[in-house]
Amino acid sequence: MNTWQWIGGLLVFLGIPFFLLGTLGLLRFPDVYTRLHALAKADNVGLGLVCIGLGIQSGSVVLLLKLILIWVLMLIASATAAGLIARTALSRGLRPWGT
Amino acid sequence: MTELYPVVVLLLLLNILVGMVRILRGPTAADRMLAAEMFATSAVVIVLLMAVVSGNLALIDVALVFALLAALASVTFVSRAWSAMAGRRPGVECDDDGRGGTQ
Amino acid sequence: MTKSWRQAVQERTAGVMRWLGMQQTGVGLPLRILAYAGIWWIITGGEGGWLWGLPAVLVAALFNPFPTTERWRWRLRGVLAFVPVFAWLSLRSAVDVAWRAVHPSRPLHPALVDYAWNVEGGHARVFLANLINLMPGTLCVRFTEQGMTVHILGDPARTIAGLERLEAVVGRLFQPLGEKDD
Numbered sequence: 001m002n003t004w005q006w007i008g009g010l011l012v013f014l015g016i017p018f019f020l021l022g023t024l025g026l027l028r029f030p031d032v033y034t035r036l037h038a039l040a041k042a043d044n045v046g047l048g049l050v051c052i053g054l055g056i057q058s059g060s061v062v063l064l065l066k067l068i069l070i071w072v073l074m075l076i077a078s079a080t081a082a083g084l085i086a087r088t089a090l091s092r093g094l095r096p097w098g099t
Numbered sequence: 100m101t102e103l104y105p106v107v108v109l110l111l112l113l114n115i116l117v118g119m120v121r122i123l124r125g126p127t128a129a130d131r132m133l134a135a136e137m138f139a140t141s142a143v144v145i146v147l148l149m150a151v152v153s154g155n156l157a158l159i160d161v162a163l164v165f166a167l168l169a170a171l172a173s174v175t176f177v178s179r180a181w182s183a184m185a186g187r188r189p190g191v192e193c194d195d196d197g198r199g200g201t202q
Numbered sequence: 203m204t205k206s207w208r209q210a211v212q213e214r215t216a217g218v219m220r221w222l223g224m225q226q227t228g229v230g231l232p233l234r235i236l237a238y239a240g241i242w243w244i245i246t247g248g249e250g251g252w253l254w255g256l257p258a259v260l261v262a263a264l265f266n267p268f269p270t271t272e273r274w275r276w277r278l279r280g281v282l283a284f285v286p287v288f289a290w291l292s293l294r295s296a297v298d299v300a301w302r303a304v305h306p307s308r309p310l311h312p313a314l315v316d317y318a319w320n321v322e323g324g325h326a327r328v329f330l331a332n333l334i335n336l337m338p339g340t341l342c343v344r345f346t347e348q349g350m351t352v353h354i355l356g357d358p359a360r361t362i363a364g365l366e367r368l369e370a371v372v373g374r375l376f377q378p379l380g381e382k383d384d
Binding site: 017018021022024025028029030031033034036037038040041042044045046048062063065066069075076078079080082083086087089090091096097098099 | 241243244245247248292293295296298299300302303304308310311312313314331332333335336338339341342343344345351353355
């Protein structure tokens with residue numbers, strides 16, 4: 001097992017805790033806005049680390065780029081979705097917790 | 100290291116199971132949608148890890164399609180489903196028990 | 203009969219040419235073809251399949267799904283500067299939110315803050331509004347002509363200062379067409 005394999009594997013294992021902590025935030029945070037914070041940030045960094053880690057492990061440039069493409073698509077999806085849900089919730093008169 | 104990936108996949112499945120609590124509790128439709136979004140991201144990771152474990156690289160294309168559909172799912176939810184649900188009681192964002200906005 | 207047919211063809215040709223001219227807005231046709239060809243190369247895993255790929259790339263590049271009235275393009279130097287900033291801030295935001303989630307007392311101090319635009323151009327503003335959802339402790343909850351309302355989790359002064367720095371980086375991403383690159 002060479003160095004790149006180890007670095008890639010390390011990134012994958014670094015990414016997984018963000019999923020667990022994102023879910024913890026989803027359960028513990030008090031309202032939809034704070035939960036959006038937890039999900040949009042933690043899960044996407046987790047996904048990024050896993051994608052880049054697996055890409056490095058594969059040892060193929062095109063596969064690494066494909067995994068990064070998947071990550072970027074998910075980034076666009078969740079950034080847009082988070083903004084859309086937050087704006088709609090506020091315009092519906094859903095008051096943020098603690099304000 | 101790759102030998103540990105099935106364990107990671109199980110961990111992520113467990114993570115999804117725990118996230119189900121948010122779907123059960125709500126209280127608004129948006130909170131449930133957030134949990135569903137979390138499932139989508141986890142599903143992408145699970146599929147990618149399984150692609151490595153099984154050596155079937157076609158699964159990466161499956162993850163690509165998942166990622167593309169994730170955007171559509173959220174936009175559809177906000178523009179169609181949420182509006183339709185709120186239409187039951189205009190002006191007030193309510194949970195499923197019919198209580199008003201504050202949580 | 204023949205004359206009207208010829209006239210119809212001429213009108214149609216003029217329409218197509220006008221439409222093609224309109225497509226020049228946005229990123230610019232040659233760059234779009236190159237970008238879509240790159241994406242095709244990536245999703246096919248470098249195996250080619252250009253018999254299907256080339257027509258798909260050309261059609262996708264010609265039918266620009268994002269026609270804009272504003273003329274702008276990406277500024278390469280800005281994009282290169284943006285990537286490390288984005289990577290660092292995403293990592294920091296994920297650690298920040300994870301820390302708030304595991305902390306026993308759940309340290310959340312949510313507030314709504316109004317933020318006035320400094321950056322010009324609708325594309326840059328929309329980009330920034332979506333981007334801050336992934337950045338530390340910010341979430342865009344309202345988007346207007348004058349500014350945006352941001353839902354924040356921590357210290358307002360520090361968050362606003364961070365937003366202003368980020369806005370400057372985003373402003374350097376785009377270059378209005380007709381302006382010289384610096």
